[in-house]
Amino acid sequence: MTTPARAAICRGNKEPFSIEDVELDELRPDELLVRVVACGVCHTDMAVRDEQLPVPHPVVLGHEGAGIVEAVGSEVTVAKPGDRVVMSFNSCGSCPSCEIDAPTYCYNFFPHNWSGTRADGSPVMFKDGAPMNANFFGQSSFATHAIAHEANTVKVPDSAANIPLEQIAPIGCGLMTGAGAVLRSMDVRKGMPIAVFGTGTVGMAAIMAAKIVGANPIIAVDINDERLALAKELGATHTxxxxxxxxxxxxxxxPQGLGYAFDTTGINTVIQDAWSLLAPKGICGIVGASPPEDMLTFNETAFMGGGRTVKGILGGDSDVGPFLCELLDYHVKGQFPFEKLIGYFDFDQINEAIHASEDGSVVKPVLRISAE
Ligand SMILES: NC(=O)c1ccc[n+]([C@@H]2O[C@H](COP(=O)([O-])OP(=O)(O)OC[C@H]3O[C@@H](n4cnc5c(N)ncnc54)[C@H](O)[C@@H]3O)[C@@H](O)[C@H]2O)c1
Ligand SMILES: [Zn+2]
Ligand SMILES: [Zn+2]
Known part of the structure; x- marks a missing residue:
């Protein structure tokens, strides 16, 4: 039996997102039907709208969803109907990266997240009986309902029972990426200096995580003074x-150089400057989406001589369930106060929410889709 839903359809950047009737496919054994309560808006949604990523259009985006499970397939163990869940990126579970709990580098990332269908090519969503591209990051949560998967669904732990889902929703992408870059990918050492270039959601999460591990100093760099002021509130020692x-x-x-430089701008000159500031054994982590033709240039002697590293980072090397629960734990204790980044919008204000993200007035817009 299919499930009727309302979904925001993206037809490129020449027209606004439009909320329309769709149907979701029957559940497969490893899938969950989630009633979406809220979904964050991320720059990756805009990158797909603008065709910078190879996701087919028209498409239902949204990859920072949280909601209540309505039904589960026969093999699902991660959650049961009625559970509060948050959704993240999807992965295959069996490739060499997934085998070592590094699913952000899943060899089959594209078919599981960006193909517009399930990895086997079957549609999860229909519009007027015809297949609609969806299953974006294994969810497509700009919709009243989403089909999620065992691999990308996390049951919200009881310790976070008092945190509303609309606040938890954005944890599965940009926040996880910035915090994971510091706590996992670069494994930042206490007392070591870090500079974070760009203080959007990803940079702010990195700054909060740098404070958690006791990095010092924590230098925030941006062109937006309001964001720099917030970065200071969240843990930056210098802006x-x-x-x-x-x-x-x-x-x-x-003067001795940076232990860690973390770039979220995706601007190659910023990355090269960041890299040039590294101390011996320093790590320059890069996460920002950049123009596909861009190249980076580093001096070979300086690169080798100091044992420096340039590290591409996806999803903060998150292992999904355990790491998201760790971050929620920090959040409950007040050490990861990402609620300060959020601005709420109703679902039918999705185009206003996207605009607020693009003009920089709201760091993390979150759509309220249904009542918890
Ligand atoms: N690799 C991943 O897994 C992953 C995950 C999520 C997001 N991303 C990408 O990471 C990037 C950051 O995401 P975000 O949501 O924080 O975006 P954002 O646009 O909110 O933040 C980028 C910040 O960079 C600032 N900036 C612009 N030019 C600058 C400059 N020259 N120097 C310093 N700062 C400058 C902007 O003012 C802005 O505050 C995006 O490109 C996004 O697509 C990657
Ligand atoms: Zn994202
Ligand atoms: Zn995999």
Whole structure:
């Protein structure tokens, strides 16, 4: 039996998202039907709208969903009907990366997240009886209901029972990526200096995580002074407006060089500057979406001589369930106060929410889709 739903359909960047009637397919054994309560808006949704990523259009986006499970397939163990869940990215569970609990680097990431269908090519969603591209990040949560999977669904732990789902929703992408970059991918050491370039959701999460591990100093760099002020509230010890002389100011603060430089801007000149500031054994982590033709240039001697690392990071090397529960634990204890980034919008204000993300006025827009 199919499930009727309302979903925001993206037909590219020439027209606004439009909320329309759709049907969801019957559940497969490893799938869950989730009534979506809320969904964060992320830059990756816009990158797909703008055709910077190879996801077919028209498509239902949304990959930071949280909701209540309505039904489960026969093999699902992660949650049961009635459970509160948060959804993240999907993975195959059996490739060499998934085997070592590194699903963000799943060899089959594309078919499980970006193909518009299930990995086997079958549609999860229909519109007027015809297949509709969905299953985005294994969820497509800009909708009243989503089909999620055993691999990308996390039951919200009882310790977070008092946190509303609309607040938890965005934890499965940008927040996880920034925090995971610090806590997992770069494994930042206490007392070591870090600079974070770009203080959007990903950069702010990295700053909160850097404070958790006791990095020092924690230098936030952005062109937006309001964001820099918030970065300071969340843990940055120093802030630098990128319109000034960033390299010189960081060299003055940390003459021995940075232990860690984390770029979320995706701008190659910013990344090269960040890299040039590394101390011996320093790590430059990069996460930002960048123009596909862009290249990075590093001096070979400096690269080899200091044992420096440039590290591409996806999803903060999250293993999904355990790491999201760890982050929720920090959140409950007040150490990961990401609620300060959120601005709420009703589902039918989705285009306003996207606009607020793009003009920088709201760090993390979250759509309220149904009452919890
Ligand atoms: N790799 C991953 O797994 C992953 C996951 C989520 C998001 N992303 C990507 O990470 C990037 C950051 O995401 P976000 O949601 O934080 O985006 P965002 O746009 O909110 O943040 C980027 C910040 O960079 C600032 N900025 C612009 N130019 C700058 C400059 N020259 N120097 C310093 N700062 C500058 C902007 O003012 C903005 O605050 C995006 O490209 C997004 O697509 C990657
Ligand atoms: Zn995202
Ligand atoms: Zn895999």
């Amino acid at each position: 630098i407006n990128a319109r000034g002389k960033v390299v010189e100011q960081i060299q003055e603060l940390v």
